[in-house]
Amino acid sequence: MSAQAGPSTASGSTSPTESGTTPAFDKWRKSLAEFTGLGLSPEERADRDARMEQGKLAKDWDRCEKMKQDLMVSSPMIVFMLKHLKLAGCEFPASSMQCHPCDETRAGGFSPDYGILLCQNRFMNKKHMEDTLAHEMIHAFDHCRFKVDWNNLRHHACTEIRAANLSGDCRFSREFQRGNYAFSKQHQVCVKRRAVLSVQAHPACKTPEQAEQAVNEVWESCFKDTMPFDEIY
Known part of the structure; x- marks a missing residue:
């Protein structure tokens, strides 16, 4: 009479460990601790948080780069601006449009020395x-065309007016998302508001009134200047 085989342990998932649990249960418990941070020592939690942050940074960067590359070939607006920057000699x-993590106060930026920042x-x-x-890119175009003095509040105000006016930043759908529902001259109101806020953040600007004054002084000529577009986008 042949002996009967006992329960199979080939998979390694049902054999108890010294603690009385199965390897499968221990693996689940470790993955739960990794996800929640519960049961980890301060050193383990710090290491886990650092690895998670690195993983998120890499994921954000990959997403940002993919969207950027796609926009450079598929967006009429971006393709148009790339063409006119080249025609302007810039x-x-x-590589001049870099994805990096930012704080919650911005989504992008332009530097004459480093190019365009995209907040991934x-x-x-x-x-x-x-x-x-x-x-x-409108800031970049203005810098190339006019040699903008970024320390001059009037220069800064002019390029902020143009960027808000021409980029699509003040289209009705964007304003609706921000909770601004007025219909009478909503576009102009948005452009001026956003230009004032940008100038207000300039280190040389001391008060909101000074920012508003700079915007008002250049408003008429800069709002009408739609280059390189024939009209407002």
Whole structure:
């Protein structure tokens, strides 16, 4: 009479460990601790948080780069601006538009020395990036065309007016998302408001009144200047 085989342990998932639990249960418990941080020592939690942050940064960067590369070939607005930057003598390769993490106060930025910053952790979707990139590319175009003095509040006000006016940043749908529902001259109101806020953040600007004065002084000429567009986008 042949002996009967006992319960199979080939998978290694049902054999109890010294603690009385199974390897499968221990693996689940460890993954839960990794996810929640519960049961980890301060050192283990710090290591786990650092790894999770690095993983999120890499994921955000990959998403940002993918959207940027796609916009450079598929967005009429971005393709148009790339063309006119090149015609103005300031070609903008992909390497001049860098994805980096930012705080919650911004979605992008422009520096004459470093190019365009795209805040990889701040974009709601590709359309949000398109508007942001267009805004910063108008700053780049103005810097190339006019040699903007970024320490001059009037110069800064003018390019902020143009960027808000032409980038799509003040289209009705964006304003609706911000909770601004007025219909009478809503576009102009948005452009002026956003230009004032940007100038107000300038280190040389001491008061909100000074920012508003700078915007008002250049408003008429800068709002009418739609270059390189024939009209407001």
